[in-house]
Amino acid sequence: MAAKLDLAFVRSHFPAFKEPSLFGQAFFDNAGGSYACQSVIDHLDQYYRETKLQPYHLHPASQKAGAQMDLSHERLASYLNVDASEVHLGPSSSQNTYVLAQAFGKVLVVGDEIIVTNQDHEANIGVWRALEKKGLVIKEWQVDPATGSLHLDDLKGLFSKRTKLLVFTHCSNVVAEINPVAEICQLARAANVATVVDGVSYAGHGLPDVNALGADIYLLSLYKAYGPHLGVMVIRHAMAETLGNQSHYFNNAYRHKWFVPAGPDHAQVAASRGVLDYFDALHDHHFAPTTSAQEKSQRVRRLMLDAEQALLSRLIEFVDQHPKLRLIGPNDATKRAATVSIIPQGQTPQELAKKLVEQGIICGAGHFYAVRLLEAMGIDPNTGVLRLSFVHYTQAEEIDQLIAALEKALA
Ligand SMILES: Cc1ncc(COP(=O)(O)O)c(C=O)c1O
Structure with a gap:
């Protein structure tokens, strides 16, 4: 059976989650730069x-x-x-x-x-x-x-x-x-x-x-x-x-x-x-020892991807069925990374991002240096997309917080 990610263990390796000024702030701007792990900071x-x-x-x-x-x-x-x-x-x-x-x-x-x-x-x-x-x-x-x-x-x-x-x-x-x-x-x-x-x-x-x-x-x-x-x-x-x-x-x-x-x-x-160091710790916490570096690397990758997939399906389903949102990219979570770009109806991505930030969602909007892509898709790069990106350390409660914030901002 596939190992299940121990989120408490994972989050204990990231000082940002213990930082009082960030309490209650759900981080959905990971594609811009992730939190650094404790070992790197040390x-x-x-x-x-x-x-x-x-x-x-x-x-x-x-x-x-x-x-x-x-x-x-x-x-x-x-x-x-x-x-x-x-x-x-x-x-x-x-x-x-x-x-x-x-x-x-x-x-x-x-x-x-x-x-x-x-x-x-x-x-x-x-x-x-x-x-x-x-x-x-x-x-x-x-x-x-x-x-x-x-x-x-x-x-x-x-x-x-x-x-x-x-x-x-x-x-x-x-x-x-x-x-x-x-x-x-x-x-x-x-x-x-x-x-x-x-x-x-x-x-x-x-x-x-x-x-x-x-x-x-x-x-x-x-x-x-x-x-x-x-x-x-x-x-x-x-x-x-x-x-x-x-x-x-x-x-x-x-x-x-x-x-x-x-x-x-x-x-x-x-x-x-x-x-x-962090990936090694992740491995050793979830799996039996191995002498193969590749086995270790592959197990850690799978562990992180599996943890993201369940949350990603939920977010994509919400966005895909919402009448005021256009999802960019495939609606099948297995085909994509946990980066979800959205175009809202009736307001700009920037306006929507602002409403989310006010509700404790860390996110951004714009062209994200993919100007040629947006132009090819007929999307104005000046407004671009709202981008919500997460990684394996994100928890289900944060997806709940994001969806509730989106619902309020789109009402
Ligand atoms: C897909 C992709 N490629 C390249 C880059 C550029 O990376 P760097 O900021 O290290 O120059 C970025 C940065 O956002 C990116 O998202």
């Missing part, structure tokens, strides 16, 4: 007090600082099922895609083609589209305007002999439908096309097995997955070799520095391992 605090100096130098405190950073790379790699040297920790995913696009711009030649979607967050569209100025051809894998979904048949027709790169999202931050990443990457590989997958909206719901997905490059933002404000970029070895070192030439021996020319925030890198 590691940050400890780093700043004990090891806030140049890492990897001779002094034991300096050595300890470096060792903590290495540990974060190793532990992230083990959860993502890749090698530690394939994990790059940059300032954000937007910064990471910018570096990536510069790198691809140096190896692709005039006439080469890149396929982008109009479903992605702008962080994984604009930097690629900008390469048009260098003579690269940008093709668009377009969403179905009625649903916001991407269809595989539309993609197949876009591949040509000149296609070098396919850039898409694991899960849109507005539509929330989970795209079949493994299948798409396989199609791309068969056509000799490299893949960049934006997993930022997915990762808070469970760190994926990047190896199994088959992406050449996979991105996520740790601040939306209980960690510090960093972007994780997995670049598989063969892809890294093709692109080459983008950082200082003398750092060539350090692969994990190749795509982080900004230089890392040492304390945040060291504290990143706190996310995995």
Whole structure:
């Protein structure tokens, strides 16, 4: 039988739930950034007090600082099922895609083609589209305007002999439908096309097995997955070799520095391992011990997803049947992440969000940097959508609170 998430245990790992100024406030803006877990906060605090100096130098405190950073790379790699040297920790995913696009711009030649979607967050569209100025051809894998979904048949027709790169999202931050990443990457590989997958909206719901997905490059933002404000970029070895070192030439021996020319925030890198401390604790509390890192990662992912699904079905059903609400994305909870975008009738998403905030619901409204998607769906990006997003630590009572608040605000 599947393990059931112990919510009291989960919530005891998040100081925000003990914070008096947040009591009674139901948090539905997780897609913007999740609460940080205790272990991350402890590691940050400890780093700043004990090891806030140049890492990897001779002094034991300096050595300890470096060792903590290495540990974060190793532990992230083990959860993502890749090698530690394939994990790059940059300032954000937007910064990471910018570096990536510069790198691809140096190896692709005039006439080469890149396929982008109009479903992605702008962080994984604009930097690629900008390469048009260098003579690269940008093709668009377009969403179905009625649903916001991407269809595989539309993609197949876009591949040509000149296609070098396919850039898409694991899960849109507005539509929330989970795209079949493994299948798409396989199609791309068969056509000799490299893949960049934006997993930022997915990762808070469970760190994926990047190896199994088959992406050449996979991105996520740790601040939306209980960690510090960093972007994780997995670049598989063969892809890294093709692109080459983008950082200082003398750092060539350090692969994990190749795509982080900004230089890392040492304390945040060291504290990143706190996310995995938390996942380990989740695992050990709910399951028998295992020596397989992948089994552990998979169990934790399943545990979190299952907990979200029941609540998600309830919220979606409410929104879908409400005469004054339009649900964006599929009405089947199993097909999507726990991010629910809504367009209300008779008031703007901003007006509705304000009424919810007044009732203790933390949420936001707008285009969420998915302007091209909204335009394709005929939605005015100036008003956009109301977005309600939650994760595994959300409890049924908060969904009740949200639904009651929505009912009042729509009456
Ligand atoms: C789906 C998606 N991709 C990319 C980004 C950009 O991430 P970052 O804030 O780390 O640059 C975001 C941020 O909201 C996002 O939601």
